[in-house]
Amino acid sequence: MNNKLIIGLITAIILITQVDTSQAEAPTPGSSTDPVITKSYFDQNTLSEAKVKELVASAIAANAGGGQPSGSNGGTGTSTPVTMKVVQLQNGQTLYAGAGAEFIVRTGRVLAVSNDENGIPDVTGGKDLPAGTEVALNHLLIFPAEGRGIKSSPKNTADIFVMVRGSYLLLNADGSKAAQ
Template sequence: MKLQKVKLVLFSSVILLFAAQTSQAEAPSPGTTDPVITQSYFEQNTLSEAKVKEIVASTIAANAGGSNGGTSTTPTAAANMKVVQLENGQTLYAGAGAEFIVRSGKVLAVSNDENGIPDVTGGKDLPAGTEVALNHLLIFPTEGRGIKPSPKNDTSIYVMVRGGFLILNADGSKVLQ
């Protein structure tokens, strides 16, 4: 009789253990099936196109600003492009980190040391006195470099500028923007 009780307990334990493993195997693992959600949950937890437009517009408005014609250290001034007209006899100097794109006219690179100006579009350094190609992006790592009209220039010079800059006349006086 005692042996039958032991067999019955052992058999019952095996059945319970098997049942427990089976129920665990049938339960889905997290992340293996697509969750079912309600439409209201979806609408509360997603961005609508109108909400995205609102966020973009407010960010652009918060970053509005521009350069004041001098070296600027404000992030909003560095984030916006300004179109500058350069006259014959003037030199456009860049602040550290400024970017120029010459849109029209013939200009030459200017540098107060032996280092040139990185022409990102052309993939080379422009030493002082080199003619700058139109529509090439120039990045100025330090101050003391810029551009000036070429003696061969016979048209208006327009430059897109991002960042701080300074325009000097031939006599060294500042041009107010």
């Protein structure tokens, strides 16, 4: 009996010690780990939904005219618009991107073009497209450097429309600049 009593007392002491330490670890209200603030302080230092909308609207308005001036686009001869522009690509034409431009092919069949061994980042597909690869429709392509773009595929039978953000150059098959 003595052994059972001793084991019971030791178990009780361990349980009481664990309960006390778990209560001791809880932060004390008003301490540096659990500060108390007033409602007015909270109201003054938080953003309301209306204030967020106001800040977003003013930021959009500040950037409304926001393209780069002509000539600051690496020599492609077009300005860099903030919004997307729809460009129609004819069979035989090549659409070259300026550095930082973005393309989304909406219709038609096009191939990736690159003047070096580096491909074009297909953000939607999560891979680089080497030159000659067919570009999937509705995939976002980002062009980190000039000298890359897309051209109509010899297999294309549909109209090609591309959404473009950034500077670009549209060339005919003979290398002349295409009228837009």
